[in-house]
Amino acid sequence: MAITQLPDALLVKSYIDGNEEALAILINRHQSKIYGFIYSKVSDKDLANDIFQDTFIKVIKTLKGNSYNEEGKFLPWVMRIAHNLIIDTFRKDRKMPFFRETEEFSIFSVMTDNSPNIENQIILEQVENDLLKLIDELPADQREVLEMRIYQDMSFKEIADLTGVSINTALGRMRYALLNLRRIIEKNQIILTN
Amino acid sequence: MAKLYTEEKNVTTDMYPKKETIDFILSYSKALKIVQVGTEKMELHSN
Numbered sequence: 001m002a003i004t005q006l007p008d009a010l011l012v013k014s015y016i017d018g019n020e021e022a023l024a025i026l027i028n029r030h031q032s033k034i035y036g037f038i039y040s041k042v043s044d045k046d047l048a049n050d051i052f053q054d055t056f057i058k059v060i061k062t063l064k065g066n067s068y069n070e071e072g073k074f075l076p077w078v079m080r081i082a083h084n085l086i087i088d089t090f091r092k093d094r095k096m097p098f099f100r101e102t103e104e105f106s107i108f109s110v111m112t113d114n115s116p117n118i119e120n121q122i123i124l125e126q127v128e129n130d131l132l133k134l135i136d137e138l139p140a141d142q143r144e145v146l147e148m149r150i151y152q153d154m155s156f157k158e159i160a161d162l163t164g165v166s167i168n169t170a171l172g173r174m175r176y177a178l179l180n181l182r183r184i185i186e187k188n189q190i191i192l193t194n
Numbered sequence: 195m196a197k198l199y200t201e202e203k204n205v206t207t208d209m210y211p212k213k214e215t216i217d218f219i220l221s222y223s224k225a226l227k228i229v230q231v232g233t234e235k236m237e238l239h240s241n
Contacts, residue, residue: 031216036208053218060226064226
């Protein structure tokens with residue numbers, strides 16, 4: 001019988017006895033099934049080739065180290081090795097990358113917390129309180145329009161209806177309110193930012 | 195002409211690893227010797 005016709009078990013035995021050609025025949029016989037199985041799991045040709053290669057390195061080491069004891073079940077055995085290596089690959093990829101703090105790299109340069117810290121929160125509260133005090137200084141008609149527009153989110157039409165003036169008057173009062181606020185802020189050099 | 199509502203079956207082509215991968219495996223196999231030293235197994239690679 002030609003060597004290419006031999007069953008897997010005899011080819012394995014022949015390879016263990018030193019016949020390198022037997023391995024080439026085994027690979028040739030099963031490469032499509034094994035590679036196809038790996039590719040179906042990883043969907044990446046390069047990765048599939050790497051895993052195929054690692055699978056057979058394991059096969060070679062086991063056979064040459066005389067640790068093989070599954071005669072007659074060569075293909076399922078190889079598939080199981082490939083399966084385990086695929087799982088190992090997925091596990092490795094899922095691991096969190098580890099960053100070490102160095103002089104050139106700080107993890108905080110890529111990780112930021114945009115919520116205001118305690119100091120910024122206090123400053124923001126102070127700014128809002130100062131602004132309320134400034135608004136209190138405005139003439140009553142201007143303060144009324146500004147509060148309705150900014151704090152109650154009303155439209156100028158609604159403000160006009162509620163205060164019994166035209167829309168243009170309401171707009172004008174808002175404009176003067178803002179100009180006056182700006183003037184008071186500049187005059188007293190008040191800083192309203194954090 | 196009437197429209198056919200059947201689809202052609204997907205043709206699956208056999209997949210094979212790269213020739214380089216196979217060559218590497220066969221070369222690796224030829225270069226590797228495992229010898230038993232006492233209870234330990236040692237790998238010897240000849241280039």
